[in-house]
Amino acid sequence: MPTIARFYGIIIRMYFLPREHNPPHIHVIYGEETFSISLIDMEIIDGELNPTSRVLSMVKEWISLHKQELLNMWNTQDIAEIEPLR
DSSP: OOEEEEETTEEEEOOOTTSOOSSOEEEEEETTEEEEEETTTOOEEEEOOOTTOSHHHHHHHHHHHHHHHHHHHHHHOOOOOOOOOO
16 A cells, blocks of 8 residues: 555555445554544544544644645545645
């Protein structure tokens, strides 16, 4: 699974078809926590995250900044690194 961004200890990855399924989403790894988050509504669709963690808000901010790039990557399956959150 290609890594498309890393920031603040957060790793963002995206699988590609035929292995993946809709809705378009990314996989997030932070230490022992892993979850998948929809690119459409930014809801967690799989996994768990400590509710007090700031990771989810940082990931949502990053998605907001790069949503079109991420959806394009999902649709074309052309992998590219994306600017990390700063």
